[in-house]
Amino acid sequence: MAGLTAPLLGLEKKSLREQALSALRTAITSGELEPGRHLVETELSEMLQISRGTLREALRQLEQEGLLSAGPRGRLSVRHLDEKEIRDIYAVRAALESLAARSLCELPDRQHVTESLHKAIDAMTAATTGTLEERIESDLEFHRTLCRLTGNETLLHSWESLEGSIRMSIMFAGLEKGVSNMSVDRHKDIVGAIDTGDATLARKTILEHMDTAAANLVA
Amino acid sequence: MAGLTAPLLGLEKKSLREQALSALRTAITSGELEPGRHLVETELSEMLQISRGTLREALRQLEQEGLLSAGPRGRLSVRHLDEKEIRDIYAVRAALESLAARSLCELPDRQHVTESLHKAIDAMTAATTGTLEERIESDLEFHRTLCRLTGNETLLHSWESLEGSIRMSIMFAGLEKGVSNMSVDRHKDIVGAIDTGDATLARKTILEHMDTAAANLVA
DNA sequence: CCAGTATCGACTGTAAACAGTCGACTTATG
DNA sequence: CATAAGTCGACTGTTTACAGTCGATACTGG
Missing domain, CATH: 1.20.120.530 (GntR ligand-binding domain-like)
Structure with a gap:
């Protein structure tokens, strides 16, 4: 097992948050999560098989990127663009x-x-x-x-x-x-x-x- | 008690996350949390009297705003600008x-x-x-x-x-x-x-x- | 029948606990 | 003495549980 290649040495294990972020970003920008869709934390966390806390961190970033908009009571939905x-x-x-x-x-x-x-x-x-x-x-x-x-x-x-x-x-x-x-x-x-x-x-x-x-x- | 003024009707209760975000932003941009300072979650959450989960959400946003930089193993520190x-x-x-x-x-x-x-x-x-x-x-x-x-x-x-x-x-x-x-x-x-x-x-x-x-x- | 009150489910916000990784230090071995 | 292995504390990442708010619905009384 000696002689590991350099790329392997540089492996980066992505956190669950980062993985969720990527997956959600793709789902939103591809239209799979359609504009106006209310993103329910409990549903999404079950779908993605991660805890709600981890999901929230990812959702916050997407909100800051302008992909989600916050409605009343902190509810996040996919942003619609006119x-x-x-x-x-x-x-x-x-x-x-x-x-x-x-x-x-x-x-x-x-x-x-x-x-x-x-x-x-x-x-x-x-x-x-x-x-x-x-x-x-x-x-x-x-x-x-x-x-x-x-x-x-x-x-x-x-x-x-x-x-x-x-x-x-x-x-x-x-x-x-x-x-x-x-x-x-x-x-x-x-x-x-x-x-x-x-x-x-x-x-x-x-x-x-x-x-x-x-x-x-x-x- | 009749005749509440319109501003009172529009009161917005800020979440702990938002309050922490404000406080941290101010502490960073004023230099109180000095550049290069490693922000330890457990210390900060104790200082601010909030849970680490809530704090993390605020820290994530500050990172995205460019005020914090992530070091090895996810450690956040106050960004230094040259x-x-x-x-x-x-x-x-x-x-x-x-x-x-x-x-x-x-x-x-x-x-x-x-x-x-x-x-x-x-x-x-x-x-x-x-x-x-x-x-x-x-x-x-x-x-x-x-x-x-x-x-x-x-x-x-x-x-x-x-x-x-x-x-x-x-x-x-x-x-x-x-x-x-x-x-x-x-x-x-x-x-x-x-x-x-x-x-x-x-x-x-x-x-x-x-x-x-x-x-x-x-x- | 209508208005007020109570209840409940569907969320979001938050806290506390668990789990894993790393560096520093100590101990054991050749 | 030098090196390898073990231990422990200091974190960060994540999960689970608790708490509060709101809207919808049901119930009650006039």
Whole structure:
């Protein structure tokens, strides 16, 4: 049994809370737990086979991410998004990602950045032959990479806190509409703009991308 | 006992979790719970006279707000901010608030907006004769109002999720440095720019305000 | 029949107890 | 003396039980 591989040494055992968080986030953003649905702690804890205390910790986080809304007496339900809310979410998303794009343009050495973004583009290209879900995942991964590459942890965290709302927006609009915003060419334009090092151009490209995306979602 | 006033009818009893959240947020952002301090659940729950379960829910939220960082084995400690992190926080803050400013310029009817902002300015003016804490509160209230007036709930929520980090940045720099960014005149400039309805000017004013603020904090 | 009161079930909020992991320290062994 | 094994305390993660609030329904009295 000698010679354990490095990945095994780095194994991370996920807590029940984290597992519940993931499962619930997926169930909500996929529509399985439908908008407006009242989440009853006792039911959910039985379904997930965890205690109510553990579940509550996960639910609190989802509430903070904007996926759940608290009704009277602390009752949590899956949030419903109307058109205005989707537009609002995309406006904030645009603000964060345009900051990311500008920040990347201002980096002294952009080579590793563009390499990583090209990899993310390749992944998007590969996903065009996959399922709608795969295309959405690769798209969101591209945008997350954009934020991550800035090295601004606060920016990445803010974006990730918005990710659930973004996913719900796509779900509300329907996956086909969502995917219509995920063309590889338009993302190549973003990378191209960043490549030029022109922060104003990069910002403008992102803002336009997000304007179009929001308009498509609410059409 | 007839004739209860409307405010009494609207009384909201805060849960222990919410009370703990407030108390902890204040203790952290004021420096009472100092950066790097390991928060031991059993100690804190005894101090606050609440159960560990209730405390955990509050701590989770503070972690998500960026005020605490999780170390090995789930141990939470008060986050320490270095200069880069402060700059990063202010960059994200600038992105959010400049979106707010641009959004306000695009509103069809800006009269009630400018009235509210002028009120916030008046409160800042009144606070100049008060304590440093009062000045910081009135400043943050001005900026929160900026975001709230847009009617974009996602934007307000994102800003509020950042507020703790903002407060900690000010605390790290020292209150005097923080207050140096809170001159009434500079905030009047922001309102003035929004008054013109020129979204580009308003955005630029905010970005400059935040650039200067960050530079002052890390100087 | 209607209004007031009582009861009960369905929750959420909270506390107390149990369980597991780790590091520091002590003890045993070669 | 150095190393390995054992023990224990200090936590965090989780479960179970208790407590309170509310709405819906049933009951009672005028």
